[in-house]
Amino acid sequence: MLRDMFKKTYTRIDTKYREPERTVTADGEEPTIPQGLWRKCNKCGQPIYTEDVKNNYYICPKCKGYFRVHAYRRIEMVIDDGTFEEWDKEMEFVNPLSFPGYEKKMNATKEKTRLNEAIVTGKGRIHGQETVIGVCDARFFMSSMGHNVGEKIARAVERATAEKLPVIIFACSGGARMQEGLVSLMQMAKTSAALEKHHEAGQLFVSVFTDPTTGGVTASFAMLGDIILAEPMR
Numbered sequence: 001m002l003r004d005m006f007k008k009t010y011t012r013i014d015t016k017y018r019e020p021e022r023t024v025t026a027d028g029e030e031p032t033i034p035q036g037l038w039r040k041c042n043k044c045g046q047p048i049y050t051e052d053v054k055n056n057y058y059i060c061p062k063c064k065g066y067f068r069v070h071a072y073r074r075i076e077m078v079i080d081d082g083t084f085e086e087w088d089k090e091m092e093f094v095n096p097l098s099f100p101g102y103e104k105k106m107n108a109t110k111e112k113t114r115l116n117e118a119i120v121t122g123k124g125r126i127h128g129q130e131t132v133i134g135v136c137d138a139r140f141f142m143s144s145m146g147h148n149v150g151e152k153i154a155r156a157v158e159r160a161t162a163e164k165l166p167v168i169i170f171a172c173s174g175g176a177r178m179q180e181g182l183v184s185l186m187q188m189a190k191t192s193a194a195l196e197k198h199h200e201a202g203q204l205f206v207s208v209f210t211d212p213t214t215g216g217v218t219a220s221f222a223m224l225g226d227i228i229l230a231e232p233m234r
C-alpha cells in the first residue's frame, strides 16, 4: 500500500557518547572513565578525548575528520568575545500547510536543542572587523530551509547591505523542510535575491560549507559566495 511507503520507522542511532575501550594500567588496575569525557568520531569510529576535540577545533586528531559544531559554539569560535548581537531570535511559528504534528515536533526540537530555528543570525566582530554572520545547526530539522530560516537569512543579508557589512554563512545539510512543501522551496529565491542586492552593493559574501552541505541550500545561497570554503567531505 502507498500508505506504508511513508510509514515512519524509527532507528536508534548512537551518535553520542560511548565509553572507550578499557586500557589496563601498568599496575593492573582498570582506570575508571567518567561518561562525557570521550566523544566518538563519526568518521573513523575512534574514541577521542573531548578536550582534544575542542583543542583541535573540532577536527579529529586521528583521522582529520570534521566534527559537527553547534551554532552558538561556532559563533563563540569565530566572533570576538562579547561582540555578538543576535538578530530575529524569536520568530512566530508558521505552519503554512497545516502539516499534522509539525508544531509538536518543532516544540520538542526547540526544547532539545535550545535553539529557536535551524539558523542563528546576527552581527559581531572578527579581529575588530564588523560582520554579519549566519550559522546553521544540523540538530534542528537537519538544518532544512523552512520559511523562518529563509526569512532570517534574507533579513540578515538585507541589513548587511544597508549597513555596508560583509556576510559569512556557515551552511550545513539543508534540504527543503518537508513540512512546509513549496513554501520551503521559495526560500531559495528569496535568499538568492537578497544576496544579489548585497553583491550589487559591492559587499563581500563568504560561504562556508560544513560537512555535509546538500539540497536547497547548495541550490541557493551557499553557492553564491564570493569566496566559498568547504570542509573535506568523506
Ligand SMILES: [Zn+2]
Binding pocket: 041, 042, 043, 044, 045, 046, 060, 061, 062, 063, 064, 065
Ligand atoms: Zn576520526
